[in-house]
Amino acid sequence: MxxxxxxxxxxxxxxxxxxxxxxxxxxxxxxxxxxxxxxxxxxxxxxxxxxxxxxxxxxxxxxxxxxxxxxxxxxxxxxxxxxxxxxxxxxxxxxxxxxxxxxxxxxxxxxxxxxxxxxxxxxxxxxxxxxxxxxxxxxxxxxxxxxxxxxxxxxxxxxxxxxxxxxxxxxxxxxxxxxxxxxxxxxxxxxxxxxxxxxxxxxxxxxxxxxxxxxxxxxxxxxxxxxxxxxxxxxxxxxxxxxxxxxxxxxxxxxxxxxxxxxxxxxxxxxxxxxxxxxxxxxxxxxxxxxxxxxxxxxxxxxxxxxxxxxxxxxxxxxxxxARYAPVPELAPQPAGPAPAFPVRATATAPLLGHLDRLATRTDHDRAPTMDEAGQYRGFVLYRTTLAAAGPQVLTVGEVRDRAQVLVDGVPAGVLSREFHDTSLAVAPNRPDAVLDLLVEDQGRVNYGPRIGEHKGLIGPVAVDGAELRGWQVYRIDLDAHAGLPFTPSDAAVLGPAFHSGEFEVGGPVDLHLALPGWTKGVAWVNGFCLGRYWRRGPQRTLYVPGPVVRAGRNRVTVLELESARRPEWEFRPGPDAGPTEE
Incomplete structure (x- = not known):
């Protein structure tokens, strides 16, 4: 040998x-x-x-x-x-x-x-x-x-x-x-x-x-x-x-x-x-x-x-x-031509909060655990409890890792972002015992330096007007389970957090580049293959769809939009768009 x-x-x-x-x-x-x-x-x-x-x-x-x-x-x-x-x-x-x-x-x-x-x-x-x-x-x-x-x-x-x-x-x-x-x-x-x-x-x-x-x-x-x-x-x-x-x-x-x-x-x-x-x-x-x-x-x-x-x-x-230092084959690869470009309309939807029974595993906790303590090591966790009183009050969290969408009785109240060091938010439930949800996204664990290994989710106590909230239901969300959801036909405005889907047809396997203009933030799939995250803030403007994921005939795009979009439509573009090279 x-x-x-x-x-x-x-x-x-x-x-x-x-x-x-x-x-x-x-x-x-x-x-x-x-x-x-x-x-x-x-x-x-x-x-x-x-x-x-x-x-x-x-x-x-x-x-x-x-x-x-x-x-x-x-x-x-x-x-x-x-x-x-x-x-x-x-x-x-x-x-x-x-x-x-x-x-x-x-x-x-x-x-x-x-x-x-x-x-x-x-x-x-x-x-x-x-x-x-x-x-x-x-x-x-x-x-x-x-x-x-x-x-x-x-x-x-x-x-x-x-x-x-x-x-x-x-x-x-x-x-x-x-x-x-x-x-x-x-x-x-x-x-x-x-x-x-x-x-x-x-x-x-x-x-x-x-x-x-x-x-x-x-x-x-x-x-x-x-x-x-x-x-x-x-x-x-x-x-x-x-x-x-x-x-x-x-x-x-x-x-x-x-x-x-x-x-x-x-x-x-x-x-x-x-x-x-x-x-x-x-x-x-x-x-x-x-x-x-x-x-x-x-x-x-x-x-x-x-x-x-x-x-x-x-x-x-x-x-x-x-070639100056080693043999180089005579044959050189050629760039592919433009990818197919066409729109795709979102025609069906499934709200995330309405399907937790199909998407998530629930555990109950007296105090809000970290994602890791709840047994979730990547993705999303929903934290749920109730607010005892109605009217304006201040929600505070020790630290969010990494982004929490706050909803009261299913209505968005704001976002707490680790990147911007957000730890408090005004909420105003219109009734006692309103449901408080915090949909927390792990946006990626630190990969370099002393912060590797740190826990995700809600860190430290969660309180309203200084009083710690107790009695939490914690839902570990399995994003792959979206394939089994009962999607409802819809032409309504795109509101999240919800899954949206639409279909397109092509002649066979081919690379594609998915753009989501007007959409805010979320995750996208084609035929069940997770392309990854998108975010309006960029720089990245398209998601790469590998040719082997695409099949001849009918294909499906599914998007988890966390917030909202201007219109229920996506685009496939001729090539990738990694965004501007200068800030």
């Missing part, structure tokens, strides 16, 4: 020096029906390797569960990479960052609030061991030493930016080796002396993450990794977007020059990202540096392959650079 090793100055494949030219492609952000297309385009750009994270929370959404089906079929993804002539680098975490919900850590880990994440806390290591027990046999079987594509496996992820518990890193190395991982291990950190020192181990190869200032960053890396090949494990060629911000782009020519500088120095590279894909479902993460800012649904990243998998100007520029 082939062997991959770390030499004095080079990576060695069967004893011969090899320069790794890799690109990041997260299988969980791409529809599995499109994996082969994206991998083929990776090879056509001249890459010899593909890299992916593994999101623990996607594979294990509940304790004891481990999924490898559909879009989580990692063995199939790795086999397809090999079939396209690509090696693979795998980064299994347990923490991955990746602008992914909670950095990939399952929400259920922090049901015990005393657990110390990303540390040698035995409770955390025990949970990681259970994860690795299920994952590592998959990775071990796919190693190059067993005829598979996997050349190397990463230990943790940018740990030097978080902690300095070398015992934790050593524990992970021990688990990986005992789990059958015999290919080289490596760590990655930002190209900073302190972070590289804190985040690595003397006997594990260090790599650096950066997007420019190549010569300077390689010098920093060489100080911390005196021998062995230099590698930029994340060559940042774009960036991610937050709701309410601008769409980030980087000049293709400037990025290509930096890539050329990196390869000409003899360093190996992993382009982050080759193809970003989408945060389908509710998988997006968030950042919090004084202000909570959730990440948008698109993970286009201004990458060489667009969110829809089309080659961009950056793809051509990178291909030209790579």
């Amino acid at each position: 082939p062997q991959f090793a770390i030499g004095e100055r080079d990576f060695l494949l069967d004893g011969r020096p090899v320069q790794l030219i890799s690109g990041a492609l997260h299988y969980f952000r791409v529809h599995p029906g499109q994996w082969a297309d994206r991998l083929a385009k990776a090879r056509m750009m001249g890459l010899n390797t593909v890299e992916t994270y593994v999101p623990w929370n996607a594979h294990a959404p509940e304790p004891g569960e481990f999924r490898l089906d559909g879009g989580l079929d990692l063995p199939r993804f790795l086999a397809l990479a090999a079939a396209h002539g690509l090696h693979a680098i795998v980064r299994p975490g347990p923490y991955i960052c990746a602008e992914w919900d909670n950095g990939g850590l399952p929400g259920w880990l922090t049901r015990d609030p005393a657990i110390r994440l990303r540390s040698s806390d035995p409770r955390f290591l025990d949970a990681v061991a259970g994860y690795f027990d299920r994952l590592l046999p998959v990775l071990a079987a796919a190693q190059v030493t067993r005829g598979g594509p996997v050349l190397a496996v990463q230990v943790e992820n940018e740990y030097g930016a978080y902690g300095d518990d070398s015992g934790y890193l050593r524990a992970l190395v021990g688990m990986l080796r005992r789990g059958g991982i015999d290919v080289p291990l490596f760590t990655c950190d930002q190209a900073d002396d302190t972070m590289l020192a804190r985040g690595g181990l003397p006997d594990v190869h260090r790599t650096g993450n950066f997007g420019g200032h190549v010569t300077e960053r390689l010098a920093v890396l060489r100080r911390q990794q005196p021998t062995g090949p230099l590698m930029c494990a994340e060559f940042w060629n774009g960036w991610f977007d937050h709701w309410g911000g601008a769409h980030h782009t980087t000049p293709a020519a400037e990025s290509a020059r930096a890539l050329d500088e990196l390869l000409s120095a003899g360093a190996s590279v992993n382009v982050y990202m080759l193809h970003g894909g989408s945060n389908f479902g509710l998988g997006n993460g968030a950042n919090h540096k004084g202000v909570y800012r959730p990440t948008v649904t698109s993970y286009d990243y201004d990458a060489p392959l667009s969110e829809a998998g089309d080659p961009t100007e950056k793809y051509a520029a990178y291909r030209e650079v790579i």
Whole structure:
């Protein structure tokens, strides 16, 4: 079987020096029906390797569960990479960052609030061991030493930016080796002396993450990794977007020059990202540096392959650079033509509050619990109680994570937003014992820094005029259950929170780009496949619909609109619209 090793100055494949030219492609952000297309385009750009994270929370959404089906079929993804002539680098975490919900850590880990994440806390290591027990046999079987594509496996992820518990890193190395991982291990950190020192181990190869200032960053890396090949494990060629911000782009020519500088120095590279894909479902993460800012649904990243998998100007520029250092196939991919453009009318509706019996599981609590305490780790929870008195009064909450729509007897009274530090709202029930509802949305768990693992929902007491409210009914909402709702034909005004649906016909599977002009905020599906969140504030203006989701003949759009819309209609547009690039 082939062997991959770390030499004095080079990576060695069967004893011969090899320069790794890799690109990041997260299988969980791409529809599995499109994996082969994206991998083929990776090879056509001249890459010899593909890299992916593994999101623990996607594979294990509940304790004891481990999924490898559909879009989580990692063995199939790795086999397809090999079939396209690509090696693979795998980064299994347990923490991955990746602008992914909670950095990939399952929400259920922090049901015990005393657990110390990303540390040698035995409770955390025990949970990681259970994860690795299920994952590592998959990775071990796919190693190059067993005829598979996997050349190397990463230990943790940018740990030097978080902690300095070398015992934790050593524990992970021990688990990986005992789990059958015999290919080289490596760590990655930002190209900073302190972070590289804190985040690595003397006997594990260090790599650096950066997007420019190549010569300077390689010098920093060489100080911390005196021998062995230099590698930029994340060559940042774009960036991610937050709701309410601008769409980030980087000049293709400037990025290509930096890539050329990196390869000409003899360093190996992993382009982050080759193809970003989408945060389908509710998988997006968030950042919090004084202000909570959730990440948008698109993970286009201004990458060489667009969110829809089309080659961009950056793809051509990178291909030209790579051709100076490695063989590049003659065949190059061509951009797809415009997608079908047409309107779709919403013709039926189902109010969320009117169907809680079909959508949710209820538990009763004396005081308002967090979402996590109620057993919900992603999405929406409805908190319900009654207000004893009529008339104007002030509702206060310790903290909302992340957005609460407040309704009194089903009538919207306002919104409390974590981003804007809202903690109080005036309400005015017109009768005693009015029903108070707070529909709380987890807009994405923080994926970087000390706030990973924090609970969602209502934090601290909920009070009216200073008196704490008691006697709560808490509904854990299962959004996928909307498929079984009895939708009622409707041409009335669009009011939320409610599901709305409409049908369209096309000739066969085709990529589409769904726009919701005039709609406010919510979640959208096509044929039951969750495209992700939309929000009027942008920057993102369309949601990508993967071609394999669409079928010949009749198709259905379903939208959960949380507030309201100008008219009951959506649009499919000819191409994606990631929004303005300047705020």
